[in-house]
């Protein structure tokens with residue numbers, strides 16, 4: 262077999278066999294397939310897509326090239342969640358502690374920023390000392406001791422995704438349904454989850470722009486997961502505007518801390534309670550969705566989710582004094598408001614524009630492996646979200662920037678992210694649909 266023939270076959274719309282997909286993935290992980298061929302292959306998949314059978318072969322090849330974790334010596338039933346990515350999506354920081362505080366262990370492999378979408382690990386690394394690179398042994402020990410661990414991809418687990426994820430980010434090949442499905446599901450299968458809750462975002466700030474595309478992605482992953490013996494469910498969440506109010510690494514940690522103290526923005530809190538409730542349902546804590554959500558919400562009100570978050574941060578080397586006093590987290594030197602150009606109701610906040618602006622401010626990466634600025638980002642005003650009513654000149658959001666040049670560029674770009682209406686506008690639903 263030759264890699265160039267596999268690329269050409271996909272480029273021309275052919276269906277790859279299991280053997281061809283395994284050959285490509287194993288060769289890429291071994292270093293025999295160079296990045297330029299892998300990039301060409303990703304682009305061919307982007308344009309030609311894959312059949313469900315090809316996607317299943319790809320998920321398996323990516324999950325089983327490398328080690329797989331067996332966590333059953335830690336707990337008989339491991340529940341995991343994964344978001345398909347979005348802007349202001351700090352859900353894991355709140356949902357993980359909620360679920361773990363109810364004695365359902367969460368051992369999660371997370372990613373870094375990808376295109377306009379932020380990454381959970383980058384957010385957590387704004388906490389001084391926080392260590393995302395754990396060995397399998399450390400991962401298991403922490404899961405046993407604390408019930409919550411969030412770590413990066415190791416070279417041992419799903420290494421194909423580790424390499425492909427970074428390559429896709431810089432080659433314009435992120436928003437391809439089979440590549441997203443295989444990236445998410447290979448990680449989840451390799452990391453030993455028995456049950457997986459998928460948090461699939463739809464809208465202009467997500468890789469799947471329409472509800473129909475999101476449902477297609479979710480249904481494909483649910484089907485494949487079930488075929489591989491996993492319990493699955495998926496929420497289709499809104500990402501037409503940023504989730505919550507903060508976008509940017511340390512700013513999102515601050516918002517997560519606020520939410521864990523039950524003072525977070527309403528949409529983000531509702532989203533977290535819905536995702537956590539789904540995880541409690543799938544873990545079998547209750548069979549009643551309303552009761553599951555109520556139990557999740559109670560952990561925010563009574564402080565046990567917050568206590569679990571602190572324990573988790575400390576276990577991964579993070580200095581908890583920074584989450585106890587989040588004002589000490591990295592803070593940008595320049596903070597300036599974006600004034601509303603007119604009075605009216607906010608009709609649109611383009612989440613993708615906000616996401617790319619934060620990348621340009623230094624909060625994301627243009628090149629694989631680049632360092633990021635944890636302090637920069639944007640914080641939307643409470644009424645600067647869809648449905649909010651603003652007077653001309655009132656702040657829509659605040660930009661947190663490192664330099665005057667990036668600040669000015671961000672303010673100019675964000676001015677185009679907003680649309681207004683003279684008539685009242687309804688806020689979009691937080692969750693569009695649940696697939697159980």
Ligand code: URA
Pocket residue numbers: 344345346372375426435440441442444445
């Ligand atoms: N999350 C992932 O893990 N992979 C993707 O490709 C997109 C979102």
